[in-house]
Amino acid sequence: MISKHSIDLPQRIIIGEDILDNIGEQVLQIFNKGKSVLILTGPNVYNKYFNKVKESLEDKGFSVSYKIAGSPTVDYALSLSEEVSKDRFDILLGLGGGRSIDLAKYIAMNLEKNFISVPTAASHDGITSPFVTLRGFDRFHSKPAKPPKLILIDVNVILSAPRRYNVAGFGDLIGKYTSVLDWRLAHKLKGEYYADYAASLALMSARHVSSYAKEIGVGSKDGIRVLLEALVSSGVAMCIAGSSRPASGSEHLFAHALEMISKNPPLHGEAVGVGTIMMSYLHGKDWKKIRNLLKTVGAPVNAKELGVSEEEIIQSLVKSVSIRPERYTILGETGLNEKAAEDLAKNTLVI
Ligand SMILES: NC(=O)C1=CN([C@@H]2O[C@H](COP(=O)(O)OP(=O)(O)OC[C@H]3O[C@@H](n4cnc5c(N)ncnc54)[C@H](OP(=O)(O)O)[C@@H]3O)[C@@H](O)[C@H]2O)C=CC1
Ligand SMILES: O=C(CO)COP(=O)(O)O
Ligand SMILES: [Zn+2]
Known part of the structure; x- marks a missing residue:
């Protein structure tokens, strides 16, 4: 007998040019207007891209807040999850490298929110994966999570990354x-x-x-x-x-x-x-x-x-x-x- 095995896959993956300029439009195709989006990002990526993403999302009727991601440890992921659980938001958007994407993926799973992955560098394969890699005291934990519902990859952003x-x-x-x-x-x-x-x-x-x-x-x-x-x-x-x-x-x-x-x-x-x-x-x-x-x-x-x-x-x-x-x-x-x-x-x- 074949054992039961369920496969969760992303709903939509878009790879193209100038995606970030029109990110509001892409998100609107999957999610209703009026939803609130919490963006998790790093300090460098925040400076380069946050305003553009915020404006495009707000233009399409989404409300936007953000947090700057710290290190991907089990303790930090838990405390950040606890902290944002008090905020009102429907969608978590990870914007940046693997660290921001992993933390957003983890919190989305923990708080049962929708998750969008927006990588700004082609540095890792966690962009699509249904796992989060977190550092524990003396070992690593690969925690199961849901794959992103939507993955948006702007080739021009990736090309201009270091x-x-x-x-x-x-x-x-x-x-x-x-x-x-x-x-x-x-x-x-x-x-x-x-x-x-x-x-x-x-x-x-x-x-x-x-x-x-x-x-x-x-x-x-x-x-x-x-x-x-x-x-x-x-x-x-x-x-x-x-x-x-x-x-x-x-x-x-x-x-x-x-x-x-x-x-x-x-x-x-x-x-x-x-x-x-x-x-x-x-x-x-x-x-x-x-x-x-x-x-x-x-x-x-x-x-x-x-x-x-x-x-x-x-x-x-x-x-x-x-x-x-x-x-x-x-x-x-x-x-x-x-x-x-x-x-x-x-x-x-x-x-
Ligand atoms: N879940 C999974 O399946 C997988 C998870 N991973 C995890 O991903 C992490 C590694 O990801 P990695 O991306 O290498 O490391 P980071 O997320 O730490 O990113 C590295 C650096 O790149 C910067 N950066 C990203 N994009 C840009 C850009 N466009 N312009 C300027 N700077 C940029 C980040 O800035 P900033 O400081 O703003 O973030 C950061 O300083 C590890 O935690 C690893 O365990 C890796 C593979 C698979
Ligand atoms: O980095 C990964 C795959 O490239 C994820 O693997 P780990 O299970 O080792 O965290
Ligand atoms: Zn890896």
């Missing part, structure tokens, strides 16, 4: 080469549920951006469109799988650990990219190919380029296995000791 953010999105996607290998391994060794379609979709997003690495690196319109479509598809793969398994394996465990350990953490996708080099090596795959792809787009490939110390890389590798113990990966049950971690980082030219 190049580093879009390059990080490439790193998040290249991670699917190892996350899918980890998932297959967990299926074979631990009998974990494995969905070939979702895995293939995630893998396809990595392959697709790999063949457009040069275009993504120079930030051409074609390259950025491919990158965005792949990020959306990877999020859909998570919707279909009902977990972040197709999109997050050992490379993500390393990235999450580095984010916790480092004094000056790199972007999520940058850390995932370097994690993918090292985990490909452990899987016996062509790690040099991953490294070359990252170099082609101009993404960091070593500790120096990530802006972290060699010791932080080693300690993050050692810590990786404890970040999410229930998720079996190439790191096995006990992970790497310091000597093995150092050898791995040296052998793959990360340190």
